[in-house]
Amino acid sequence: MQLKLKDKIIVAVLVVLAVVVFVGGRMHDTKTGFDTEKWVNYEGNSRQLMLQDLVDRTRFVGMDRAEVKEKLGEAEEEQDAFLIYYAGIPQGMFGTKPDTDPEYLVIEFTDEDDKDLVTASGVMTADVLPKDSMYRIKGDATDSTLLVPTEEE
Structure with missing residues (x-):
């Protein structure tokens, strides 16, 4: 049985629509809005799902150390010049990207007029x-050794 041109067009449109819905749903599933409690009490790779929203909506420059810690909790590493937060393994459309190094959110400070203020932030x-x-x-x-925070730390 041969499909008519009209039927072929309808089938093609339905296939394209199904692909768009599937891809759109996967894109939505891989990103969530930032939530301080979920960031602080992260499990596995959950920070990675909030990372883009955090970076897009938060202007760290000008914040002091206490404001950053109020928003993000205690850092995995803290030094005078920076705070480092483990952000997880980057996500692709179908889950964690294979063979990809973990990312870290780095908040850099400068001591200006006895105020410890953020001068830069970025994902590295x-x-x-x-x-x-x-x-x-x-x-x-x-021969690289990559250190990654564990649940016990």
Whole structure:
């Protein structure tokens, strides 16, 4: 039985519509709005789902250390010049991207007029973290050790 041109067009439109709905649903499932409680009490890779919303909606520059900690909780690493928060493994459309290094949210500070203020923030992988960070990749490119926070820490 041969389909008429009209039927072929309808089938093609329905297939395209199904693909759009599926892809749109997957994109929606991989992102959620930022929530302080969920960020502080993260499990597995849940911070990664909130990361883009946090970065898009929060202007860290000008905040002081206490304001950052109020929003994000205690950092995995804290030094005078920065706070580092483990953000997880980047997400793709179908889950965690394979062979991808973890990301970290880095908040940098400067001591200006006795105020500890944020001067920069960004998402980084371990190979570009501040050189004093304990999460920075150690060793050369062929023998790297990547430190990742565990549940016990």
